[in-house]
Amino acid sequence: MHKIYKPFNPLKWIHLLIIASALLLIAVLLLTPLVTTYEPNPPFTWRDKIIHLILFGWLARLIAGWLKRYTALNYKKIIIWAIVVATSYSWLLEKIQNFIPGRTDSWEDLLAGLLGASLVAAIWYTYKQFRGDKTQPKLLLHMCCGPCGSHLSGQLAKTYDVTLFFHNPNLDSLLEFERRSAEAIKVAKYWGLPAIISDYQHRGWKQKIKGLEQEPEGGARCAVCFAIRLMATAKFAKENSFDAFTTSLSVSPHKKYNYVLVAGQAAAKKYKITFIEQDFKKKDGYKLSIMQAKKLGLYRQDYCGCEFSTLPEKKVKTIKKIKK
Numbered sequence: 001m002h003k004i005y006k007p008f009n010p011l012k013w014i015h016l017l018i019i020a021s022a023l024l025l026i027a028v029l030l031l032t033p034l035v036t037t038y039e040p041n042p043p044f045t046w047r048d049k050i051i052h053l054i055l056f057g058w059l060a061r062l063i064a065g066w067l068k069r070y071t072a073l074n075y076k077k078i079i080i081w082a083i084v085v086a087t088s089y090s091w092l093l094e095k096i097q098n099f100i101p102g103r104t105d106s107w108e109d110l111l112a113g114l115l116g117a118s119l120v121a122a123i124w125y126t127y128k129q130f131r132g133d134k135t136q137p138k139l140l141l142h143m144c145c146g147p148c149g150s151h152l153s154g155q156l157a158k159t160y161d162v163t164l165f166f167h168n169p170n171l172d173s174l175l176e177f178e179r180r181s182a183e184a185i186k187v188a189k190y191w192g193l194p195a196i197i198s199d200y201q202h203r204g205w206k207q208k209i210k211g212l213e214q215e216p217e218g219g220a221r222c223a224v225c226f227a228i229r230l231m232a233t234a235k236f237a238k239e240n241s242f243d244a245f246t247t248s249l250s251v252s253p254h255k256k257y258n259y260v261l262v263a264g265q266a267a268a269k270k271y272k273i274t275f276i277e278q279d280f281k282k283k284d285g286y287k288l289s290i291m292q293a294k295k296l297g298l299y300r301q302d303y304c305g306c307e308f309s310t311l312p313e314k315k316v317k318t319i320k321k322i323k324k
């Protein structure tokens, strides 16, 4: 299970309010004599059917727009949901009419609603396919720690619809995991981005790097460590309809870019998703991330993360003391 942090987005609620108002308006128009009359067995009129067609088509369009903007659903699922919700609402209003004296439900009205919703959804889908998606591509940014992602996430958010992904089972203790993930959320809050914090699964990580414990930092163990983290990122990105993924691992000058690149490319190939190949330490990327981390008052760890990392002298002394 992943923990999800979502920034408050007032626009999302305003758009929901518009949909709620549309539902209310349709109910008022169809349940009161504003557009239809109270007559037992009213004659079939095209005017009435066209009104149903337009109203439920409009509702389907609003729903499709909201789903596209605020969910990770693909176009096919969006149009199915838009048609199902709009037609269900049309059915509900027809059933309510049975309780109004002088009114009964009408399958022709329901059919007109279904036709309107399907027609508009199909036109919307075709238009989107024809014009291409003008919205920002969805990017899942694997964040190794708050400081490395502090500047990068803001930079990427200029071009992409960024979600931060904190997946670092390499960290040597739950305490360290919680400290670093808390800093990732601080960064998410600062840039107004959603963040996903995955479970702490260090035991599984240790099994995967078995036999490489004595490798020096920057050696074969680190290549496997990057692969583990980027495979999980690519898998999550694919399963959740992201367009691409990348990682803040290349921000640090202590990590070999070639290992990051190989791990990212392998994960992209396995899950058939784009990997943004960029060495983010270039163009002062590292310096800018240090500045941003200072500005945000982030915790800046003094070792890479696992228990086999090169430890700072202070920590080595403490460990030796504990072992005595």
Ligand code: SF4
Residues within 6 Å of the ligand: 170, 171, 217, 218, 221, 222, 223, 225, 226, 304, 305, 306, 307, 308, 309, 310
């Ligand atoms: S030193 Fe860092 S990159 Fe290398 S295995 Fe440990 S946590 Fe992973």
